[in-house]
Amino acid sequence: xxxxxxxxxxxxxxxxxxxxxxxxxxxxxxxxxxxxxxxxxxxxxxxxxxxxxxxxxxxxxxxxxxxxxxxxxxxxxxxxxxxxxxxxxxxxxxxxxxxxxxxxxxxxxxxxxxxxxxxxxxxxxxxxxxxxxxxxxxxxxxxxxxxxxxxxxxxxxxxxxxxxxxxxxxxxxxxxxxxxxxxxxxxxxxxxxxxxxxxxxxxxxxxxxxxxxxxxxxxxxxxxxxxxxxxxxxxxxxxxxxxxxxxxxxxxxxxxxxxxxxxxxxxxxxxxxxxxxxxxxxxxxxxxxxxxxxxxxxxxxxx
Amino acid sequence: xxxxxxxxxxxxxxxxxxxxxxxxxxxxxxxxxxxxxxxxxxxxxxxxxxxxxxxxxxxxxxxxxxxxxxxxxxxxxxxxxxxxxxxxxxxxxxxxxxxxxxxxxxxxxxxxxxxxxxxxxxxxxxxxxxxxxxxxxxxxxxxxxxxxxxxxxxxxxxxxxxxxxxxxxxxxxxxxxxxxxxxxxxxxxxxxxxxxxxxxxxxxxxxxxxxxxxxxxxxxxxxxxxxxxxxxxxxxxxxxxxxxxxxxxxxxxxxxxxxxxxxxxxxxxxxxxxxxxxxxxxxxxxxxxxxxxxxxxxxxxxxxxxxxxxxxxxxxxxxxxxxxxxxxxxxxxxxxxxxxxxxxxxxxxxxxxxxxxxxxxxxxxxxxxxxxxxxxxxxxxxxxxxxxxxxxxxxxxxxxxxxxxxxxxxxxxxxxxxxxxxxxxxxxxxxxxxxxxxxxxxxxxxxxxxxxxxxxxxxxxxxxxxxxxxxxxxxxxxxxxxxxxxxxxxxxxxxxxxxxxxxxxxxxxxxxxxxxxxxxxxxxxxxxxxxxxxxxxxxxxxxxxxxxxxxxxxxxxxxxxx
Numbered sequence: 001x002x003x004x005x006x007x008x009x010x011x012x013x014x015x016x017x018x019x020x021x022x023x024x025x026x027x028x029x030x031x032x033x034x035x036x037x038x039x040x041x042x043x044x045x046x047x048x049x050x051x052x053x054x055x056x057x058x059x060x061x062x063x064x065x066x067x068x069x070x071x072x073x074x075x076x077x078x079x080x081x082x083x084x085x086x087x088x089x090x091x092x093x094x095x096x097x098x099x100x101x102x103x104x105x106x107x108x109x110x111x112x113x114x115x116x117x118x119x120x121x122x123x124x125x126x127x128x129x130x131x132x133x134x135x136x137x138x139x140x141x142x143x144x145x146x147x148x149x150x151x152x153x154x155x156x157x158x159x160x161x162x163x164x165x166x167x168x169x170x171x172x173x174x175x176x177x178x179x180x181x182x183x184x185x186x187x188x189x190x191x192x193x194x195x196x197x198x199x200x201x202x203x204x205x206x207x208x209x210x211x212x213x214x215x216x217x218x219x220x221x222x223x224x225x226x227x228x229x230x231x232x233x234x235x236x237x238x239x240x241x242x243x244x245x246x247x248x249x250x251x252x253x254x255x256x257x258x259x260x261x262x263x264x265x266x267x268x269x270x271x272x273x274x275x276x277x278x279x280x281x282x283x284x285x286x287x288x289x290x291x292x293x294x295x296x297x298x299x300x301x302x303x
Numbered sequence: 304x305x306x307x308x309x310x311x312x313x314x315x316x317x318x319x320x321x322x323x324x325x326x327x328x329x330x331x332x333x334x335x336x337x338x339x340x341x342x343x344x345x346x347x348x349x350x351x352x353x354x355x356x357x358x359x360x361x362x363x364x365x366x367x368x369x370x371x372x373x374x375x376x377x378x379x380x381x382x383x384x385x386x387x388x389x390x391x392x393x394x395x396x397x398x399x400x401x402x403x404x405x406x407x408x409x410x411x412x413x414x415x416x417x418x419x420x421x422x423x424x425x426x427x428x429x430x431x432x433x434x435x436x437x438x439x440x441x442x443x444x445x446x447x448x449x450x451x452x453x454x455x456x457x458x459x460x461x462x463x464x465x466x467x468x469x470x471x472x473x474x475x476x477x478x479x480x481x482x483x484x485x486x487x488x489x490x491x492x493x494x495x496x497x498x499x500x501x502x503x504x505x506x507x508x509x510x511x512x513x514x515x516x517x518x519x520x521x522x523x524x525x526x527x528x529x530x531x532x533x534x535x536x537x538x539x540x541x542x543x544x545x546x547x548x549x550x551x552x553x554x555x556x557x558x559x560x561x562x563x564x565x566x567x568x569x570x571x572x573x574x575x576x577x578x579x580x581x582x583x584x585x586x587x588x589x590x591x592x593x594x595x596x597x598x599x600x601x602x603x604x605x606x607x608x609x610x611x612x613x614x615x616x617x618x619x620x621x622x623x624x625x626x627x628x629x630x631x632x633x634x635x636x637x638x639x640x641x642x643x644x645x646x647x648x649x650x651x652x653x654x655x656x657x658x659x660x661x662x663x664x665x666x667x668x669x670x671x672x673x674x675x676x677x678x679x680x681x682x683x684x685x686x687x688x689x690x691x692x693x694x695x696x697x698x699x700x701x702x703x704x705x706x707x708x709x710x711x712x713x714x715x716x717x718x719x720x721x722x723x724x725x726x727x728x729x730x731x732x733x734x735x736x737x738x739x740x741x742x743x744x745x746x747x748x749x750x751x752x753x754x755x756x757x758x759x760x761x762x763x764x765x766x767x768x769x770x771x772x773x774x775x776x777x778x779x780x781x782x783x784x785x786x787x788x789x790x791x792x793x794x795x796x797x798x799x800x801x802x803x804x805x806x807x808x809x810x811x812x813x814x815x816x817x818x819x820x821x822x823x824x825x826x827x828x829x830x831x832x833x834x835x836x837x838x839x840x841x842x843x844x845x846x847x848x849x850x851x852x853x854x855x856x857x858x859x860x861x862x863x864x865x
Contacts (some may be wrong), residue, residue: 003478004436061628154436154476179436189700193666194703197695198764199687199719218715220703225749229701235432239394240424240443241434241492245416249450251443251457 002179002234003186005149006062008167014056015151018260019160021267022152025052026144028267032274033137036292039129046136049143056147066146077158078131083121129276129297154179168248176234191222275285318407320366320500320531326401328386329356356397357382357556364408364533364549367498369526370565371542372535373576374545374553376782377752380535383553384502387533389418401542405500419445423493423819426559427504428456429485438464438472438488442690445496463495467521482652483514492522502527503534507541508779512807512849513651519545539576540852577810579784580852594860597853600817601645601794601802613678615771615801616693621662621671623655624633632658634825635672640771645802647812647833650822651847660773660821676771691720694769698776700760704748709740709759711746716767727766734766737796755784758792758861759768765796772796774804778811810853834861 014022033045060067083106106121152160158175162168192202195218202219205212238244274292281293314497328332357379364370370379385391391746392399393415403410405421426432435441439460467487477488486506493501503522507515518693522545525532527675536542543564550567552560560570573583584593616639623633633655640646648656661667662674665686674681676692697703706712713734717727735741738758743751748851761774776791778786790811793802806812812819819836821829823846829836837843838858850858 002434002436004476009475035661100715106841125454125810155440155474157436175436176434190697190699193661194697195698196686197664197690198703198716199690199767200715201685201687201719218703218705226614226701230431233428234434235399236390236394237426237432238434239415240388240390241424241496242416242419242448243444245414245448247450248447249453251440251447251453251460 002183004154005182007154008062008150012055012057014147018254019152019156020258021162021260021263022148024264025267028271029144030141032271034277035274037133038292038295039133039298042133042136046140049140051193053143055075056151058150063146078134095103100133125297129295155252159252159254163254169244187223187226319363320406321364322404324361324402324575326360327358328382328391328397328399330397340711360558362551362561362767366531367529369532369545369550370549371547372551373539375784378553379556380553384504384535388422388424388502389415419621421498422500423498425503427508429489430467432489433477438475440492441477441488442495444492459495463491467491483517486518500531505536507538513847537576540579541699575784580856597814599814615642616640616663621669622671623658624670632825636827638827640801642800643816646817646818646820647816648805649812654822655825656822657775665689689768693770693771694764694767695773696761696764700756703760707747708745709743709748713763713766716763730766730768734762738762738792754781770800771803772799777804809848809851814852
């Protein structure tokens with residue numbers, strides 16, 4: 001049987017929202033935020049997302065595992081990318097005249113033996129701003145995404161996608177796959193325990209990187225095979241109760257209130273405006289219509 | 304417009320509800336396989352775990368009657384069910400011949416949807432049947448797929464939940480239910496579609512006794528309502544309590560017997576299927592011989608061999624909770640396991656049996672209290688260090704089997720423990736012989752049957768040469784004959800200091816152990832010889848244990864002597 005995500009039953013403004021609002025907000029904001037690296041625009045989104053998250057009344061102890069994961073991913077994305085690219089992943093910035101703050105010692109590749117040499121790695125106002133913007137962007141998206149499983153009753157996922165115009169079969173498939181993830185996690189924990197009982201120590205794997213991956217087989221094989229067999233069982237059970245033979249009805253009904261309709265309208269309008277501004281920014285090289293293509297360096301960092 | 308299958312009220316009373324004539328089926332994939340490699344596996348001592356076809360099955364069952372389909376694993380019971388519910392030929396391809404009529408209509412060419420209106424199938428494991436994320440959604444699932452209007456669905460759900468006393472759970476998440484409740488919810492999902500024929504695939508396999516009682520009540524109600532019920536079960540003893548009208552016995556895909564229950568009891572072999580004790584006794588000439596044959600506790604060490612005075616395993620006031628805010632699940636358990644003992648750990652679902660056993664291996668650490676192995680405190684030892692002293696086999700072999708061959712599977716543990724190559728070879732050979740799996744040495748564990756996999760799983764823990772063996776539900780999912788022979792393997796395991804297994808099966812505890820630990824809600828409520836602990840009917844009732852015919856017989860005998 002598939003197990004559900006950790007829904008936390010509580011009464012909050014976010015719990016009361018129609019699940020379609022939460023998904024629309026997430027998609028509209030994410031697609032808008034990826035169109036710009038303007039510090040002020042992202043700051044506004046970040047502030048709004050924090051406010052939204054506060055409304056969920058979720059506690060740190062309930063969500064900390066999700067946040068550890070997000071912090072880890074953000075760290076990798078922001079810092080590793082920054083260093084690996086030599087600080088050059090900066091979107092929409094004039095890099096011809098960087099404002100250098102200080103240099104970091106670093107290494108770079110050379111043509112001659114030994115192919116590596118020390119170099120100076122400039123830390124600029126532009127890259128500092130970009131790191132800040134990137135971090136805020138990731139966290140603001142997370143502030144909209146994390147509450148979805150915690151504040152949405154699992155019986156509403158299928159109908160939410162159906163209500164957004166997706167077909168019966170695909171909506172139900174999304175519902176099932178959302179529950180497949182926590183189920184796999186549980187199987188993984190069981191297998192880890194079973195292999196630890198055979199002296200397997202996941203933190204003491206021997207060998208190089210490929211050797212280590214190969215030595216993970218005792219963890220991965222049982223979980224993967226179990227999932228495949230489990231999926232076949234689910235298909236049989238669904239067929240025996242006539243799934244997919246025709247148009248289906250849904251027991252759960254979604255009720256849209258005025259506030260839901262207002263938020264959806266605002267979210268879609270906001271996304272349309274950002275997209276329009278983004279397109280216009282290519283035609284106007286200065287002025288307010290170009291704003292999404294500038295970095296908007298804040299005063300305290302300004303050279 | 305498509306023709307709707309008959310509703311029960313329109314069924315002609317004289318037509319049988321289920322009529323099967325000369326039914327045969329062959330899985331096409333198997334057929335292809337046979338053609339490409341005809342003899343390669345023919346020489347192995349045990350049959351391969353390939354799906355076996357059924358051949359020439361004929362029976363008929365009147366409306367409102369109960370039929371039991373019995374037989375060992377792999378005899379074709381499940382294939383027959385799939386033919387009746389339409390998974391064959393709609394989902395599984397193969398060659399099907401013969402005739403099936405339900406309520407007087409041939410089902411040839413009917414889609415799963417049409418059949419599902421007539422036949423409701425309860426799968427062996429309710430976990431595999433339940434699709435919906437909440438109880439209400441699970442019950443609604445079939446109706447949703449048939450496009451029933453929302454208002455009517457609400458009404459029918461309310462009715463069926465009331466009928467099964469599940470109203471209270473309407474909005475609960477399905478995964479949070481107990482095993483018995485899951486089965487009831489799965490049944491509700493079928494009842495709501497109002498089929499006239501019900502198929503139950505090994506319904507008693509995963510349940511504790513309270514849940515078995517509830518299920519029996521449900522089946523009795525179905526029959527009273529005029530529904531026709533077919534049960535596939537190798538736990539014949541439980542199924543016979545329902546007084547089936549007809550019994551079909553299958554073996555190797557063929558029909559061995561079809562007739563009334565009384566006749567069945569005369570011909571049935573108690574070593575093949577689990578029968579009530581009366582039938583078993585009849586097979587022996589006198590009852591003392593029967594008693595000796597049945598009751599043989601496993602002795603892990605002979606008295607004279609016992610060297611150490613310290614208990615092999617000691618739990619001292621063990622308390623446990625998951626996380627500091629969670630509720631305590633084990634409330635101060637103290638008990639010792641001595642060398643030479645074989646112990647059954649009994650108790651209802653969720654009483655903390657697995658949680659307790661995991662403390663011994665360090666997979667969970669007691670919140671307070673301690674666990675000692677041969678007098679040594681386990682808190683300072685890692686799981687890997689403990690794994691070399693104490694073996695723990697999980698319930699499902701699927702959770703641990705991964706290697707390309709059985710031999711590699713067995714050497715995995717010893718390699719982790721850095722045994723020398725010679726020692727690895729010796730201990731793997733020994734484990735293979737102990738569980739009689741040497742003939743599968745080069746085969747993939749995934750190509751074996753469930754019971755064989757179970758033996759590989761145990762051998763792969765044994766090869767680490769731990770002196771104490773803990774087994775979680777060693778017999779679950781195996782038919783009677785294979786689980787009795789499996790227990791006999793355990794009897795002959797060499798070099799074991801203590802054996803402890805978790806089980807639901809009272810007869811297993813009675814027949815193979817000298818001592819029973821009874822757990823209830825995280826507390827030890829019984830500790831002693833099986834007959835002594837299990838003699839109090841109140842304790843049994845409290846712990847959801849139902850006396851089996853063997854227990855009743857033994858208790859009656861004991862009282863007679865006293």
